[in-house]
Amino acid sequence: MKHSVPRIHAEHLPALLRAMPKAELHMHIEGSLEPELIFALAERNGVQLPYADVEALRAAYAFTDLQSFLDIYYAGASVLLHEQDFYDMARAYLNRAVADNVVHTEIFFDPQTHTARGVGMETVINGLYRACRDAEIEQGISASLILSFLRHLSEEEALQTLEDALPLRDRFIGVGLDSSEVGNPPEKFARVFGRCRELGLHLVAHAGEEGPPAYIWGALDVLHVERIDHGVQAEKDPVLMQRLVDEQIPLTVCPLSNLKLCVVDSLAAHNLPQLLKAGLKVTVNSDDPAYFGGYVNENYLQLFEATGMGAQEAYQLARNSLEASFVAAAQKEQWIALLDETFAQFARRTGDV
Ligand SMILES: [Zn+2]
Numbered sequence: 440m441k442h443s444v445p446r447i448h449a450e451h452l453p454a455l456l457r458a459m460p461k462a463e464l465h466m467h468i469e470g471s472l473e474p475e476l477i478f479a480l481a482e483r484n485g486v487q488l489p490y491a492d493v494e495a496l497r498a499a500y501a502f503t504d505l506q507s508f509l510d511i512y513y514a515g516a517s518v519l520l521h522e523q524d525f526y527d528m529a530r531a532y533l534n535r536a537v538a539d540n541v542v543h544t545e546i547f548f549d550p551q552t553h554t555a556r557g558v559g560m561e562t563v564i565n566g567l568y569r570a571c572r573d574a575e576i577e578q579g580i581s582a583s584l585i586l587s588f589l590r591h592l593s594e595e596e597a598l599q600t601l602e603d604a605l606p607l608r609d610r611f612i613g614v615g616l617d618s619s620e621v622g623n624p625p626e627k628f629a630r631v632f633g634r635c636r637e638l639g640l641h642l643v644a645h646a647g648e649e650g651p652p653a654y655i656w657g658a659l660d661v662l663h664v665e666r667i668d669h670g671v672q673a674e675k676d677p678v679l680m681q682r683l684v685d686e687q688i689p690l691t692v693c694p695l696s697n698l699k700l701c702v703v704d705s706l707a708a709h710n711l712p713q714l715l716k717a718g719l720k721v722t723v724n725s726d727d728p729a730y731f732g733g734y735v736n737e738n739y740l741q742l743f744e745a746t747g748m749g750a751q752e753a754y755q756l757a758r759n760s761l762e763a764s765f766v767a768a769a770q771k772e773q774w775i776a777l778l779d780e781t782f783a784q785f786a787r788r789t790g791d792v
Pocket of ligand 1: 465467617645668726
């Protein structure tokens, strides 16, 4: 059932997209490291980078596919050594999120990227967790952590990572699956997700970004995930599309990421409007904002500019993001009321009613 949305003139749409309260559900904290912060942390920690300066690093951000991005992503993460580094990285992202009117964010982190370099699990989690709590107290944003397993590594390593993180179980709300998708199907991680399910953790997984619809089926039926990260390849499978509609499985779509990694040729050709129109519970997210050209509002702005979507779609996407979050129903209702009020106020202020 469609919620009726006040009429807003197209010229006011960018301001509305910026102002509306939203949740971000697909953002890798290591992917929020801006080149300036990478160089600052490298200097603080005495880490030698394979790039001469900030400009040289930024110039290397011309990716051809997921793997070409991941190679630079792991090089950037090498500057993170101490709890304060993780804290500073997360606070920098949370400041951006607050500025984008994100009321709630569920942040992915990749412990294996750090533990493989000798950084302790508690160093990673405590730094990130402390940043979330401080931002909540000082800026009023709600933030939680989702531990992600690297799918190009083995399931044994994922199981070990989970064991290492369990003493800090109260500091993360769920687990995810990311990194190189093709050739690493969800089935590879059936046991570790089964264990996480027993532990009562929330479950999500990247599927159908570059990989086939079969990976989305696998994520749903073998891993029993509650949300699909990306999922844009679902369009190739009508039976899957119907299931995603029937069960209202949220898709955390990342338009600028899809563009930058050549999953789509242009934003105008992105299938998000079609997925939304078909009744899928689609959301807009930034994925790795420092690398892909923008934080969440930039994703909304560029996507709407390119596709010609309007206020109705803006409302639906923001509402979907709040509904698809892992917070209590009463909290969701509060944020949806705030969303409704924002639209109503906006229409009054800009004289569109
Ligand atoms: Zn991602």
